[in-house]
Amino acid sequence: MIRTRGKSRGAVECTLASFVDAIEHAFYAEQIAKENGLLQKLDPRLKILAILPLIVIAALARRLSVIAALFVFALVLAMLSKVPLSTLAKRVWLGVLAFTGIISFPALFLTPGRVVFSLPLVGWIVTEQGLRAAAYLILRAETAATFSVLFVLCTPWNKVLKALRVLRVPLVLVVILGMTYRYIFLLLRNAHDMFTSRRSRMVGRLDGRQQRRAATASAGVLMSKTMQLSADVYLAMRSRGFQGEVYVLDDFRTAWFDWAILGLFTMVAAAALWWGR
Amino acid sequence: MHIPDGYLSPSTCAVLYGIAIPFWYGAFARVKRLLNTRLVPLLAVASAFCFVIMMFNVPLPGGTTGHAVGVGAAAVVLGPWASMLSVSIALLIQAIFFGDGGITTFGANCFNMAIAGSLVAHFVYRAIAGRSAIPSSRRVAAAALAGYAAINVSALLTACELGIQPLFFKDASGTPLYAPYALHIAIPAMMLGHLTFAGMAELFVSGGVVAYLQKTNPALLGERPSVTSEAQAHFPAGGGWKATRPLWIRVALLMLLTPIGILAAGTAWGEWGARDFSDPQMRQQITAASGNLAPPSAQPEGLARLSSLWAAPFPQYAPPFVRHPAFGYVMSAMFGTGLILGAFLLLAWITAGGRPSDASQASP
Numbered sequence: 001m002i003r004t005r006g007k008s009r010g011a012v013e014c015t016l017a018s019f020v021d022a023i024e025h026a027f028y029a030e031q032i033a034k035e036n037g038l039l040q041k042l043d044p045r046l047k048i049l050a051i052l053p054l055i056v057i058a059a060l061a062r063r064l065s066v067i068a069a070l071f072v073f074a075l076v077l078a079m080l081s082k083v084p085l086s087t088l089a090k091r092v093w094l095g096v097l098a099f100t101g102i103i104s105f106p107a108l109f110l111t112p113g114r115v116v117f118s119l120p121l122v123g124w125i126v127t128e129q130g131l132r133a134a135a136y137l138i139l140r141a142e143t144a145a146t147f148s149v150l151f152v153l154c155t156p157w158n159k160v161l162k163a164l165r166v167l168r169v170p171l172v173l174v175v176i177l178g179m180t181y182r183y184i185f186l187l188l189r190n191a192h193d194m195f196t197s198r199r200s201r202m203v204g205r206l207d208g209r210q211q212r213r214a215a216t217a218s219a220g221v222l223m224s225k226t227m228q229l230s231a232d233v234y235l236a237m238r239s240r241g242f243q244g245e246v247y248v249l250d251d252f253r254t255a256w257f258d259w260a261i262l263g264l265f266t267m268v269a270a271a272a273l274w275w276g277r
Numbered sequence: 278m279h280i281p282d283g284y285l286s287p288s289t290c291a292v293l294y295g296i297a298i299p300f301w302y303g304a305f306a307r308v309k310r311l312l313n314t315r316l317v318p319l320l321a322v323a324s325a326f327c328f329v330i331m332m333f334n335v336p337l338p339g340g341t342t343g344h345a346v347g348v349g350a351a352a353v354v355l356g357p358w359a360s361m362l363s364v365s366i367a368l369l370i371q372a373i374f375f376g377d378g379g380i381t382t383f384g385a386n387c388f389n390m391a392i393a394g395s396l397v398a399h400f401v402y403r404a405i406a407g408r409s410a411i412p413s414s415r416r417v418a419a420a421a422l423a424g425y426a427a428i429n430v431s432a433l434l435t436a437c438e439l440g441i442q443p444l445f446f447k448d449a450s451g452t453p454l455y456a457p458y459a460l461h462i463a464i465p466a467m468m469l470g471h472l473t474f475a476g477m478a479e480l481f482v483s484g485g486v487v488a489y490l491q492k493t494n495p496a497l498l499g500e501r502p503s504v505t506s507e508a509q510a511h512f513p514a515g516g517g518w519k520a521t522r523p524l525w526i527r528v529a530l531l532m533l534l535t536p537i538g539i540l541a542a543g544t545a546w547g548e549w550g551a552r553d554f555s556d557p558q559m560r561q562q563i564t565a566a567s568g569n570l571a572p573p574s575a576q577p578e579g580l581a582r583l584s585s586l587w588a589a590p591f592p593q594y595a596p597p598f599v600r601h602p603a604f605g606y607v608m609s610a611m612f613g614t615g616l617i618l619g620a621f622l623l624l625a626w627i628t629a630g631g632r633p634s635d636a637s638q639a640s641p
Contacts, residue, residue, distance in 0.1 A: 018332040025375060052380070059287050059381050062448055092376065096281065107457035113450070129450060133457040140283025140455075148282070149376055157374065172317065173366075179321030180328070180366055181374070187322075187329045215335050216485020219347075223354060223486055224494045226326040233318040243314060 015215070016199070019192045023185065025091075032153040037081030039154035043258040044163035050265035051151045052167075057269055058143040061276030064132065067139045070272055074146040081154050092149050093142055100141045104134035157181055162252070171247075183229070190225060194218050278346070278428075278435050278475075279371065279386055282379030284456045285438060286446045293438070294384030300392045301365065304358040323359060324366035327351055331367065335478045344475075346390055346431070349424025349483030352398035354490070354497050360399070364391035385438055389431040398427035398483070411495045417488045424483025425476045429468070432475070436460070436467035 033040060039047060054070060061067050078088055113129030152160065161178045165171065198214060206214065285293075309316050330347035351360040365387045371377040378386045405419035440460030443453035458466065490497050 015333055022332065022375065029374070055282060055380055056287060059283055059285075059290070062454060095376075100281070100283075104457065106462075107453070110462065111453065111457055113452070129452040130457075132448075132450070132452040136452065136454055137283060137457065141281050144282030144379060144381070145376055148373070148380055152374055152376075160373065176317055176321045176324070177366060177369065179317065180324040181370060183322050183325035184328050184370065187325050188332075191329055191333075212335060212481055212485070215333055216481055217489050219330055219333055219350065219482055220486045220489025220493065222326060222329065223350065223490065224497070226322050227354075227494075227497060230315075230319045230322040233322060234315050237318060238314070 013199070016192060016195050019188050019195075023188060026157075026185070028087075029153050030156065032083055032087075033156045035082040035154075037083070037154065038261070039077060039081040039150060041257065042154075042261055043252055043254045044155050044159040045166040045252055046254060046258045046262045047151060047155060048163050048166055050262050051147050053269040054265065054272070055144045055147050057272045057276065058140055058147070061140075061272060063276050064135055064139060066272050066276035067136070067143055070268075071139060071143040071146065073268060074143060074150060077150055078146070081150065083150060083153055088146060088149065092145050096141050096145050097138065100138050104137045107133045107137070159252075179233075186229075187222065187226065191218065191222055194221065278390060278432060278471075279368070279378030280382040280389075280435060280439070282381050284379070284442070285382050285385055286442060286455050287381060289438060289442070289455075290381045290384060293382075293388050297365075297384045297388045297392060300361060300388075304361050307358045308362060320359065320362055320366065323351070323355055323363040324370070327363045327367035328370055330482070331371070333482065335481050345424070345478045345482035346394065346428060347479075347482060348390060348394035348427050348431070349398045349402075349420060349479055350486040352395045352427070353402050353420050353423065353483065353487060357395045357399035360395040361387075361391045364395065385435075389434040389438070393434055394427040394431045397430045398423040401426045411498050412491050416491065416498065417484050420487035421480045421484030424479035428476050428479040429471050432467050432471035433464070436464045439463045439467070 042050070054073075058067055058070050061070070075085070078085060108126045108130040109124045111127055111130035111133050113127035116126050116128050116131065118125045155163070158178060161174050161181070164174055164177070195218065198218070308320070312319055327347050330350065331344060333345060333347075335345060346364070348360065348364050351363055355363060368378060368386050368391060369383060372380055372383050372386070402419045402423035405422055406413075406416045409415040409419075437460065439456040440458060440463035442455040443457055443459050446454040448454055456463070487498065
């Protein structure tokens with residue numbers, strides 16, 4: 001939540017970079033979803049039923065070896081789904097490792113247990129339990145994040161949302177999620193334009209107080225635009241005959257291949273659940 | 278503050294999903310009743326706003342920048358119910374599409390940020406802003422403090438959820454299976470950053486948005502959010518027994534289920550009585566639950582002294598005049614629920630200036 005930046009990048013540039021990152025991430029996911037890989041071929045509803053248990057079992061497992069095996073399974077899935085491992089490393093593993101690594105590092109010294117070694121100069125004691133605690137946290141977070149990202153990268157977003165109905169998510173929520181996702185990009189573009197126009201008018205550097213005022217005023221403008229937009233969208237929907245009912249076209253078809261893959265995933269999940277008790 | 282997968286045990290996640298679902302259901306029913314056909318576009322666009330606002334970098338004193346969650350601004354403009362739904366949807370999209378926050382921990386993240394954050398922001402804003410005029414600087418201060426309080430309460434809840442993991446979830450060798458830090462480490466570590474930088478980011482965004490809207494779009498800061506008030510005029514709120522009946526039935530069911538607590542073995546960690554320190558069986562339980570650290574051989578002096586200050590009317594959820602423990606639990610649940618309802622009715626009466634409250638006047 002906190003980012004310390006060098007003086008060379010102000011808040012405006014950082015915010016612009018965040019917007020561009022989000023848009024780039026979404027476009028990249030759409031590209032991967034069009035590949036002809038294993039997960040891309042799978043029916044989205046069965047994909048949810050296949051991957052969600054693996055995420056839960058990665059969180060449930062009480063053996064490091066089982067979590068590591070699930071991680072290897074995720075790697076195999078990535079390769080069969082033509083998701084470059086370098087992409088996973090850059091977009092998932094390094095980020096999770098940096099975040100979770102920093103969090104779990106003190107656990108090496110703070111967790112009581114059998115002493116493994118002590119750091120030479122400071123004399124801090126690393127315990128076996130501390131090492132295992134850090135390994136649990138990092139492996140679990142990496143494995144769950146890899147499965148989640150594989151699911152999202154290999155499924156077009158509109159199909160992800162429709163597939164959520166298999167989890168009994170109410171239809172109206174599916175429609176709201178779909179519209180939210182679409183309007184995120186509109187608001188991102190609006191916000192991006194606001195910040196770009198602000199930057200184009202800036203000469204020299206703004207001090208912290210002025211930057212804060214600019215950022216909060218932009219948030220206020222965006223809030224006003226959001227409310228206006230919601231009223232406009234509502235009127236547009238009403239003018240097209242919207243009376244509160246929502247419909248989603250379900251064009252999913254399952255084949256023997258989908259069920260065979262679901263069976264395979266279920267067997268992996270059951271084995272991991274059994275061995276990871 | 279977005280807890281990733283693997284930091285919380287599945288049972289903690291399940292409990293927090295269980296807590297969040299009634300709030301989502303209640304908020305959805307309430308907002309739907311107020312907005313009717315406007316529900317879909319308002320929630321969709323407001324959720325998109327919450328998502329985008331989370332990406333704003335706010336410059337902070339000291340040369341750093343921070344991200345705000347935006348829950349303060351959302352609660353002030355949309356009201357607590359629409360705010361908790363919008364922030365939840367934004368968090369879901371963050372978790373699914375952008376990998377920020379886990380899938381299994383989604384309920385926990387929503388409970389901390391969307392639900393608790395929205396309610397705290399709403400109540401702090403209403404308490405401080407009072408009946409001040411829309412352009413009043415008191416409203417800016419109220420919004421700023423509402424955002425600050427909301428983010429810190431969310432951080433405290435997150436720290437507590439992470440901090441209880443090593444107490445309950447360890448493998449045979451005593452290794453923590455999930456977040457490894459106990460409460461005495463998790464709470465200061467989490468709160469230090471949020472009481473300072475992250476809290477300030479939320480404070481500036483909430484206060485700044487309200488200050489900007491005061492000048493440009495004061496209608497959004499009305500007693501009732503402008504978007505909902507128009508719909509409310511067309512679709513008046515149907516309060517009373519009918520609207521709240523499902524909630525009352527659930528509360529009654531939960532009260533009847535309270536005797537399940539009797540089935541739990543042992544005593545909750547840290548909830549020992551002074552006498553437990555001299556009971557050999559309890560000492561064994563305390564040692565086992567505290568990572569094999571034996572408790573002090575004698576009663577802690579402060580505990581013994583302070584524990585006699587207040588004698589609970591229903592000790593151990595067992596009123597002295599009730600013999601059957603299950604019935605005692607139900608009685609205690611009814612008494613506790615009655616006290617909470619009484620406190621909220623009193624609070625509502627005080628905030629309404631001594632006038633009887635009117636459901637149709639309540640802010641959505």
